[in-house]
Amino acid sequence: MSGGRGADGAGEALRIEDLRKSFGDLEVLGGVSLSVRRGEVVVVIGASGSGKSTMLRCVNFMEIPTSGKIFLGGALVGRERGGGIEYREKELTRLRARVGMVFQHFNLFPHMTVLQNVMEGPKTVLGCDGEECRRRGNLYLDRVGLAWKAESYPSQLSGGQQQRVAIARALAMEPEIMLFDEATSALDPELVGEVLETMKALAEDGMTMIIVTHELGFAYTVADRVLFLSGGRVLEEGTPSEVLTFPREEGTRNFLRGHGTFRLPEPRLD
Amino acid sequence: MGYEWDFAVVFRDFDLLLLGLVNTLKVTGLALLFGVPLGLALSLARLYGNFAARLFVGLVIEFLRTTPPIAQLFWFFFALPILIGVEIDPFRASVLTFSLQSSAFFAEVFRAGIQSVEAGQWEASRAIGMDRNETLRRVILPQGVKRMIPAFLERAIELMKTTTLVSAISYADLLYQANSVAQSTYRTIEVFSVAAGMYFVVIFACSLGVRRLERRMARSGETVMN
Numbered sequence: 001m002s003g004g005r006g007a008d009g010a011g012e013a014l015r016i017e018d019l020r021k022s023f024g025d026l027e028v029l030g031g032v033s034l035s036v037r038r039g040e041v042v043v044v045i046g047a048s049g050s051g052k053s054t055m056l057r058c059v060n061f062m063e064i065p066t067s068g069k070i071f072l073g074g075a076l077v078g079r080e081r082g083g084g085i086e087y088r089e090k091e092l093t094r095l096r097a098r099v100g101m102v103f104q105h106f107n108l109f110p111h112m113t114v115l116q117n118v119m120e121g122p123k124t125v126l127g128c129d130g131e132e133c134r135r136r137g138n139l140y141l142d143r144v145g146l147a148w149k150a151e152s153y154p155s156q157l158s159g160g161q162q163q164r165v166a167i168a169r170a171l172a173m174e175p176e177i178m179l180f181d182e183a184t185s186a187l188d189p190e191l192v193g194e195v196l197e198t199m200k201a202l203a204e205d206g207m208t209m210i211i212v213t214h215e216l217g218f219a220y221t222v223a224d225r226v227l228f229l230s231g232g233r234v235l236e237e238g239t240p241s242e243v244l245t246f247p248r249e250e251g252t253r254n255f256l257r258g259h260g261t262f263r264l265p266e267p268r269l270d
Numbered sequence: 271m272g273y274e275w276d277f278a279v280v281f282r283d284f285d286l287l288l289l290g291l292v293n294t295l296k297v298t299g300l301a302l303l304f305g306v307p308l309g310l311a312l313s314l315a316r317l318y319g320n321f322a323a324r325l326f327v328g329l330v331i332e333f334l335r336t337t338p339p340i341a342q343l344f345w346f347f348f349a350l351p352i353l354i355g356v357e358i359d360p361f362r363a364s365v366l367t368f369s370l371q372s373s374a375f376f377a378e379v380f381r382a383g384i385q386s387v388e389a390g391q392w393e394a395s396r397a398i399g400m401d402r403n404e405t406l407r408r409v410i411l412p413q414g415v416k417r418m419i420p421a422f423l424e425r426a427i428e429l430m431k432t433t434t435l436v437s438a439i440s441y442a443d444l445l446y447q448a449n450s451v452a453q454s455t456y457r458t459i460e461v462f463s464v465a466a467g468m469y470f471v472v473i474f475a476c477s478l479g480v481r482r483l484e485r486r487m488a489r490s491g492e493t494v495m496n
Binding site: 060062089090093094095096097098099100101103105107108109110111120121124125166169170173 | 391396397398399412413416
């Protein structure tokens with residue numbers, strides 16, 4: 001445990017310090033720093049190739065950072081050695097169990113029922129017994145409103161339902177933080193809403209989330225903070241209204257202009 | 271031609287042919303029993319081993335696949351005993367040869383099956399904290415094996431046909447028995463026709479069974495991922 005706790009360490013779910021990632025000669029992340037409080041929702045936007053997905057994939061070590069530090073729950077991941085950080089696969093495997101991730105292409109297990117998909121992590125990784133697994137599976141399926149599909153196979157569900165099951169599968173591990181990597185990009189437009197609703201409900205329940213998305217209207221309503229990434233760096237950061245409505249940087253403005261007008265949230269009539 | 275068929279002779283010695291069939295099935299079955307798990311192990315070593323293991327296993331597989339089975343059989347029956355100073359009977363030599371030989375082919379079937387599973391399945395498994403072995407056991411192999419069934423069956427049938435070579439080292443398989451019955455009865459045409467028929471019945475029945483299994487598995491669950 002070489003990771004020190006910061007002054008506000010107790011409230012900090014994740015801290016990234018000067019994260020860099022290169023693939024060969026190509027530098028994808030050129031030094032990103034970010035601190036996420038417990039219960040905070042951070043939305044990351046930016047053009048494709050700006051490093052959003054890579055940043056997310058470094059947080060749960062699907063990609064190993066080239067350099068930089070990542071602290072989860074106040075503790076440094078890996079061991080400092082000779083100016084760099086050394087990671088061991090076993091440690092990273094355990095760490096991934098604490099970080100939930102939802103992919104663009106759902107990636108459900110097609111040979112398992114919906115309930116088995118959601119139970120798989122708790123059963124295989126956490127080793128819970130059959131009854132407890134089942135209870136957990138049903139609990140989180142219910143959270144995404146799909147308990148009635150428990151015995152179906154993924155191929156029998158719509159894309160939106162599949163993605164909600166994928167969210168339940170990640171939630172069933174009771175992660176400290178959830179990562180969403182363009183979770184609605186592969187969906188037909190009419191199916192996007194149900195997935196965004198599910199994510200919004202999670203945010204309202206106090207889940208810590210980092211969301212990479214192109215849904216700017218959604219970002220506006222749900223985010224506590226918006227990060228604009230460009231060329232592997234954070235170009236602008238602030239509240240949704242600061243970044244999305246009154247962007248200071250030319251790069252941000254160009255990006256938002258390219259997106260045209262984004263859908264504003266529906267008016268609340270209650 | 272005026273040839274007079276006489277199957278009565280054949281059926282008088284049918285028990286000899288049956289014994290041969292049993293021996294054929296014994297060699298085939300044991301070769302499958304050892305060859306399939308060994309093939310899985312070889313494929314995993316070839317896919318996930320360190321550099322030395324991958325190189326070594328790759329060479330072994332290619333060697334077994336590219337040398338004639340009968341040469342392998344002769345090597346294990348005639349050469350190996352000289353090397354180790356222990357007699358190996360035809361049965362053991364046959365099982366040994368065909369276990370190793372089929373394991374090389376099954377290794378390639380397993381490898382293709384494992385590699386056919388989308389990378390996203392690995393990602394999703396890793397993301398919920400599963401390690402490589404858990405992912406293979408719970409996610410990749412169950413999907414891969416399903417897709418392997420046709421290739422697997424083809425290999426198993428090929429194996430059974432190739433085991434006819436064991437008659438060359440005087441192991442009493444179906445072909446060997448047919449040959450000796452033919453020689454003692456002079457009913458060559460009938461005897462070999464019946465023997466061929468017996469191969470056909472067994473192999474065709476197997477392939478029907480597997481086709482039914484495939485259909486049943488297809489119904490339970492997996493179709494296509496969109």
